[in-house]
Amino acid sequence: MVSGLTFENRKGASLITRLRMGPRRRDPVSRDRYRAIARGAGVRAPARPRWIDAALVGALAITLLIALPRAAAAVGAGFEQVLTSIQSAIPLLQGRSSIDLPAGGSSSVGAAPIADSLPAYTRDPQLQLTGKVPSFAVQSGRSLQIVLNGAVITTTPLDASGAFSATLALKDGPNAVGIALVADRDVVAASSYTVVLDRTPPTLTVAQPAAGSTVDAKNVIVSGTTEVGSTITVNGRMVVPAPDGGFTDSFTASAGSVPITIVARDRAGNETTQKVTVVAQLVSPSATTAAVTVTLDKTTARPGQIVLATVFVSGTTGPRAGVLVTLSVGVLQIGTAVTDSTGMARAAFAAPAAEGDVNIVVLAAGSSGRASLTVSAR
Numbered sequence: 001m002v003s004g005l006t007f008e009n010r011k012g013a014s015l016i017t018r019l020r021m022g023p024r025r026r027d028p029v030s031r032d033r034y035r036a037i038a039r040g041a042g043v044r045a046p047a048r049p050r051w052i053d054a055a056l057v058g059a060l061a062i063t064l065l066i067a068l069p070r071a072a073a074a075v076g077a078g079f080e081q082v083l084t085s086i087q088s089a090i091p092l093l094q095g096r097s098s099i100d101l102p103a104g105g106s107s108s109v110g111a112a113p114i115a116d117s118l119p120a121y122t123r124d125p126q127l128q129l130t131g132k133v134p135s136f137a138v139q140s141g142r143s144l145q146i147v148l149n150g151a152v153i154t155t156t157p158l159d160a161s162g163a164f165s166a167t168l169a170l171k172d173g174p175n176a177v178g179i180a181l182v183a184d185r186d187v188v189a190a191s192s193y194t195v196v197l198d199r200t201p202p203t204l205t206v207a208q209p210a211a212g213s214t215v216d217a218k219n220v221i222v223s224g225t226t227e228v229g230s231t232i233t234v235n236g237r238m239v240v241p242a243p244d245g246g247f248t249d250s251f252t253a254s255a256g257s258v259p260i261t262i263v264a265r266d267r268a269g270n271e272t273t274q275k276v277t278v279v280a281q282l283v284s285p286s287a288t289t290a291a292v293t294v295t296l297d298k299t300t301a302r303p304g305q306i307v308l309a310t311v312f313v314s315g316t317t318g319p320r321a322g323v324l325v326t327l328s329v330g331v332l333q334i335g336t337a338v339t340d341s342t343g344m345a346r347a348a349f350a351a352p353a354a355e356g357d358v359n360i361v362v363l364a365a366g367s368s369g370r371a372s373l374t375v376s377a378r
Contacts, residue, residue: 111137111181112179112189112190113132113189113191114191115131115177115179115191116130118177119195121269122195122196123197123198123268123269125170125199126167127167127168129167129168129177129179130163131165137181137188137189138159138162141184142157142182142188143181143182143183144156144157144164144181144182145180146166146177146178146179147178147179148176148177148178153168175195176193177192177195178190179191197268198266198267201266201270201271201272202264202265202266203227204225204262204264204273204274206223207223207338208221208322208338209222209260209278211277214278214279214281215258215278215279217253217254217255217258217281218282220252220253220278220280221248221249222234222248222251222262223248223338224246224247225246225247226264226272227245227266228244230245230264230266232249233261234260234261235260236261242335246335248324255280255282256280257277258279258280259275260276261275262275290313290315290323290366291367291369292362292363292368292369293311293312294310294371295371296360296371297310299373299374300373300374303351303353303355303375306348307348307349307350308347309349309371310344310346311346313325313343319339319341319344320365321339322338323339323343323364323365324338324364325347325363325364326362327347327361327362328361328362329359330352330359334349335349354375355375355376357372358375359372360373
């Protein structure tokens with residue numbers, strides 16, 4: 001059997017190629033053979049117009065612009081859903097923190113338990129701890145854990161109101177207190193505090209007046225030192241000590257026997273009391289007149305360098321002993337001292353940080369004395 005194929009070339013001519021087949025079999029013409037025959041005959045496939053390609057590219061771009069945002073939103077939502085599922089399955093990923101116990105009181109995020117008025121200092125070794133967990137953090141299955149000095153002292157189910165209480169047995173010195181909101185074995189939020197147990201009364205030294213001494217009724221001066229951080233009362237009046245613990249107070253009394261009670265109270269509430277009784281008398285104005293002289297061991301000093309001031313107080317009858325002197329550097333009161341039997345008192349201070357001339361002022365017995373110090377870094 002003979003099969004005929006006709007091809008038209010560019011000139012319109014026809015080409016007939018006959019392929020002889022076997023008696024019962026027709027060999028198919030392969031694609032490559034077909035193309036080779038067509039090329040040999042000069043036949044070319046018609047070229048596709050370029051506008052069709054441009055239209056296809058444009059359509060594809062529009063489709064991508066429409067589909068991509070929706071696809072991205074779908075992927076993002078799916079990712080969040082998967083992440084939520086993982087967090088639900090693994091409680092550790094829902095929020096975890098450790099109980100840190102710094103030197104001062106602190107708390108973590110808003111879900112942290114809050115203690116009620118926990119003191120920084122106390123003299124009572126049995127401390128009642130109370131507080132509350134924020135209402136939004138109160139959930140089923142959560143418990144409250146209280147840690148004292150690194151040891152868990154109690155773990156209790158969380159009260160429906162969020163309130164909690166416990167008694168803490170403190171040791172002398174600083175005590176680290178931690179309060180944690182726990183879900184299973186995970187810490188949801190925690191707060192920490194430090195409470196200092198101090199059962200030692202503060203030190204108290206009364207420098208002036210001496211018991212049984214005679215003082216000016218119009219100006220009874222009480223001075224001394226106490227433990228840093230303590231407060232002082234003199235006959236019930238509050239006196240604020242200097243940063244180094246020194247204090248000075250003065251008052252007017254009636255002539256005669258005058259009892260004076262000085263009480264020092266530390267931050268934990270411990271108290272130390274001293275009582276002295278003096279004889280107050282009216283002193284003539286001429287006897288109270290004093291001359292105050294101030295001399296410095298150096299007139300020029302570097303910032304922070306120690307300077308020694310020597311104060312001499314004298315009256316109409318000579319040097320005056322037992323006179324309280326107050327030294328100030330510029331506008332800052334540095335401290336107090338009491339003149340000895342020679343009318344002398346000494347006080348050391350650090351030169352100010354700012355360069356320039358500084359006035360050193362000393363007040364004593366209603367009078368004052370001055371000196372000048374030049375502060376220079378050179």
